[in-house]
Amino acid sequence: MRFQFTFALALLGALPALAQVPAPAGPQAKPVLITGATLHVGNGTVVPNATVAFAQGKLTYAGPASGFTADKAGYEAVDGTGQDLYPGLILPNTTLGLTDVESIRATVDEQEVGILNPNVRSLIAYNTDSDVLPTLRVNGVLLAQPTPRGGLLTGQSSVVQLDAWNWQDAVVRADEGQHLSWPQLIIRTNPAEDAAALERRQKARETNLRDLEQLFGEAAAYRQLPAGRRENLRLTALAGLFDGSKTLYLHADYGKEIIESVRFAKRLGVQKVAVVGGRDAWMVLDFLKQNDVAVVVSRLHALPRRDADDYDQPYKLPAQLQAAGIRYCLDYEGSQEAPGGRNLAFIAGTAAAFGLTKEQALTAVTLAPAQLMGIDKAYGSLETGKSATLVLSKGDLLDMRTNNVTAAFIDGRRLSLETKQTALNRKFLTKYGLN
Amino acid sequence: MRWGAPAEAMKIAGAPGFIKFALGENVKQSNWGEQNVLRFPQTRMGTEQVFIDAFTRAKEYEKEMLAYSKLSKKAQATAEAPRRDLELEALVEILHDTRHITCHSYVQSEINMLMNVADRMNFKVNTFTHILEGYKVADKMKARGVNASTFSDWWAYKNEVKDAIPFNAAIMTKEGLNVAINSDDAEMSRRLNQEAAKSVKYGGLSEEQALRLVTINPAKMLHLDQHMGSIKEGKDADVVLWTDNPLSIYAKAAYTFVDGRELFSLESDLALRADIARERERLVQRMLTEKKAGATTRPPVAKANSAWHCDTLGEEKDLAE
Numbered sequence: 032m033r034f035q036f037t038f039a040l041a042l043l044g045a046l047p048a049l050a051q052v053p054a055p056a057g058p059q060a061k062p063v064l065i066t067g068a069t070l071h072v073g074n075g076t077v078v079p080n081a082t083v084a085f086a087q088g089k090l091t092y093a094g095p096a097s098g099f100t101a102d103k104a105g106y107e108a109v110d111g112t113g114q115d116l117y118p119g120l121i122l123p124n125t126t127l128g129l130t131d132v133e134s135i136r137a138t139v140d141e142q143e144v145g146i147l148n149p150n151v152r153s154l155i156a157y158n159t160d161s162d163v164l165p166t167l168r169v170n171g172v173l174l175a176q177p178t179p180r181g182g183l184l185t186g187q188s189s190v191v192q193l194d195a196w197n198w199q200d201a202v203v204r205a206d207e208g209q210h211l212s213w214p215q216l217i218i219r220t221n222p223a224e225d226a227a228a229l230e231r232r233q234k235a236r237e238t239n240l241r242d243l244e245q246l247f248g249e250a251a252a253y254r255q256l257p258a259g260r261r262e263n264l265r266l267t268a269l270a271g272l273f274d275g276s277k278t279l280y281l282h283a284d285y286g287k288e289i290i291e292s293v294r295f296a297k298r299l300g301v302q303k304v305a306v307v308g309g310r311d312a313w314m315v316l317d318f319l320k321q322n323d324v325a326v327v328v329s330r331l332h333a334l335p336r337r338d339a340d341d342y343d344q345p346y347k348l349p350a351q352l353q354a355a356g357i358r359y360c361l362d363y364e365g366s367q368e369a370p371g372g373r374n375l376a377f378i379a380g381t382a383a384a385f386g387l388t389k390e391q392a393l394t395a396v397t398l399a400p401a402q403l404m405g406i407d408k409a410y411g412s413l414e415t416g417k418s419a420t421l422v423l424s425k426g427d428l429l430d431m432r433t434n435n436v437t438a439a440f441i442d443g444r445r446l447s448l449e450t451k452q453t454a455l456n457r458k459f460l461t462k463y464g465l466n
Numbered sequence: 467m468r469w470g471a472p473a474e475a476m477k478i479a480g481a482p483g484f485i486k487f488a489l490g491e492n493v494k495q496s497n498w499g500e501q502n503v504l505r506f507p508q509t510r511m512g513t514e515q516v517f518i519d520a521f522t523r524a525k526e527y528e529k530e531m532l533a534y535s536k537l538s539k540k541a542q543a544t545a546e547a548p549r550r551d552l553e554l555e556a557l558v559e560i561l562h563d564t565r566h567i568t569c570h571s572y573v574q575s576e577i578n579m580l581m582n583v584a585d586r587m588n589f590k591v592n593t594f595t596h597i598l599e600g601y602k603v604a605d606k607m608k609a610r611g612v613n614a615s616t617f618s619d620w621w622a623y624k625n626e627v628k629d630a631i632p633f634n635a636a637i638m639t640k641e642g643l644n645v646a647i648n649s650d651d652a653e654m655s656r657r658l659n660q661e662a663a664k665s666v667k668y669g670g671l672s673e674e675q676a677l678r679l680v681t682i683n684p685a686k687m688l689h690l691d692q693h694m695g696s697i698k699e700g701k702d703a704d705v706v707l708w709t710d711n712p713l714s715i716y717a718k719a720a721y722t723f724v725d726g727r728e729l730f731s732l733e734s735d736l737a738l739r740a741d742i743a744r745e746r747e748r749l750v751q752r753m754l755t756e757k758k759a760g761a762t763t764r765p766p767v768a769k770a771n772s773a774w775h776c777d778t779l780g781e782e783k784d785l786a787e
Contacts, residue, residue: 131622132622132623132624132625132628133622133623133624134491134496134497134623134624134625135624135625163622217766332653332654332657333653334652334653339742339746341735341739342735366623367620367622367623369622370620370621370622370623371620373619374619377660377715380715380716381715383715383716384715384716384717384718429715430714430715430716431660431663431664431666431667431713431715432663432666432667432673432711432713432714432715433714434667435667452621452631452632452633453633455601455629455631455633456631456633456637456669459601459602459604459637460637460640462605463604463605463637463640463641465637465640465641
């Protein structure tokens with residue numbers, strides 16, 4: 032009997048190591064009360080010694096402790112004293128869940144063949160069983176926008192939450208955006224190529240733009256056709272751009288490409304556009320302001336684009352956009368973007384080191400992306416009535432020196448903070464007798 | 467980092483010679499496409515044999531050279547002189563511990579393999595770099611006094627880094643190894659202080675231990691700790707004044723000195739920016755004047771800066787794109 036008991040204990044001990052992707056948390060059963068923490072609302076407001084209460088996934092109170100007068104009995108208490116409370120961070124424009132291991136083709140589902148694929152949807156490829164996902168949650172990233180890559184019209188993105196059984200369970204907003212990789216205006220040629228290659232590429236660009244224009248024109252006309260029309264999947268997929276139900280994300284970095292792409296979209300009747308990348312957005316601030324175009328700023332941990340650029344140009348771009356009154360949020364696009372997405376908070380930290388206030392930087396990874404993706408009624412800030420999607424950290428979340436997530440909730444569900452990596456850590460600490 | 471100096475002047479006088487070794491997917495060409503499947507080795511099995519073969523030949527070569535050198539002048543005149551082989555000479559230097567190995571590595575099997583080959587052939591591995599699975603063989607490395615230099619939190623970008631964990635540096639440090647944080651990414655290298663800071667978060671190193679990961683520890687690995695890696699009378703004046711704790715994301719380098727010479731300061735950088743702006747304006751005006759005077763024009767040409775990586779080989783053309 033004693034042997035069996037020990038064996039059972041040993042099994043229990045082995046469980047975390049086996050469960051590499053923890054089971055998603057069940058629906059919030061009991062109201063939760065977090066007290067004593069510094070509340071960072073996400074909209075710029077900071078509330079010291081705050082009380083935050085939530086039930087059935089929704090915030091029932093988020094404000095100063097003094098304002099919470101309800102009976103505390105019946106709540107599950109979480110002591111947030113000395114800690115900071117934030118909205119769950121939102122990672123826009125990412126291949127998270129679409130790519131597991133970049134170098135293994137079989138695990139890469141981010142780019143479809145062909146250049147005009149507006150009907151392709153990232154959502155159905157989003158893999159909730161990827162062991163990368165939990166490693167983002169433990170750093171505070173709780174929502175993401177899996178986005179297809181490549182081509183011209185690369186397909187549609189969706190917004191998902193990062194603790195789910197399957198993609199249907201994960202979806203927060205399905206198919207909210209179309210993504211257009213704007214053809215490069217300045218054509219670069221390989222030194223080994225001849226002058227004819229340059230001409231070929233310029234021609235290809237012109238062809239691409241003509242094809243795009245034609246497709247958008249057809250899509251606008253197509254939606255006017257009466258019911259019973261012959262179904263065209265591509266044109267149907269573009270319809271939402273003309274009534275504002277979908278956003279057209281224009282992936283462009285170079286200043287003139289930004290202007291060219293926005294003008295193109297507006298001229299063809301697209302209602303909502305945003306620029307993604309925008310590395311040269313600081314050169315076209317007036318244009319962006321006048322046209323009220325938001326920018327999803329590409330990973331700021333980047334080198335300056337030109338020899339003559341300021342060494343901190345990528346770091347200070349958010350502050351330049353802020354000063355100009357332009358809407359923006361921050362992403363982590365680039366090499367190793369899925370596993371690296373766990374550094375999103377530090378991207379915001381860098382923006383704060385180079386000109387933003389810490390609360391502005393927080394907004395750039397919470398409320399701002401929520402507004403851009405049209406999920407801000409429920410997500411992006413901690414206000415009464417909104418979703419209880421939040422992160423508690425023992426120290427400033429935006430600084431790797433202090434980021435230390437002690438609890439995380441999505442829609443009131445308390446997440447496991449276990450990952451494949453914490454399991455391996457324990458396994459080898461035990462091997463060396465270090466724990 | 468003697469910015470502005472010619473390449474030869476950037477070298478550190480008296481620094482011992484190193485050699486780069488590599489293990490893993492790069493060596494066996496795993497990610498080179500289906501065309502690259504013929505060159506030996508294609509597996510970790512073959513990689514071991516490459517090392518054993520090379521050091522076996524190096525030992526034989528040394529023996530032959532020694533035997534020839536011991537012959538009398540007269541005997542040398544008639545004997546067949548062994549052919550000088552620069553590659554094998556470098557390996558002989560390793561066997562004599564006058565040249566040190568820095569070895570690119572990922573998974574525990576290959577790390578273990580090279581250490582066993584080293585035992586058998588009687589040479590030392592100075593440092594394993596990248597070494598994302600160092601935490602799995604930290605005890606074996608400790609037994610041989612091998613240094614470890616690793617990425618802070620990279621993983622999941624290729625198969626051999628599936629088990630990489632950000633706790634790696636902390637586990638190896640706690641096990642008693644001399645550990646450094648490295649990056650072969652040009653952008654990340656300029657924030658190496660922040661990469662080191664992650665070992666406080668992942669694995670709970672003290673801030674002092676974390677700072678050592680990018681100062682004195684790598685200096686020791688390079689056998690240069692007598693001259694650099696800490697601030698001490700008599701050592702090189704390579705120092706940085708930070709605006710905040712250097713492990714914090716909010717810290718900026720305010721002044722940077724190399725060999726006592728100021729190479730950067732926030733203040734002088736502002737002056738340089740003004741210079742660049744003036745020069746740009748001058749060139750633009752000059753071009754406009756020339757254009758008005760009827761000079762021929764041409765469309766703008768893009769110039770891209772490329773970043774080079776540790777496994778950049780034969781990609782020069784791609785990089786130029």
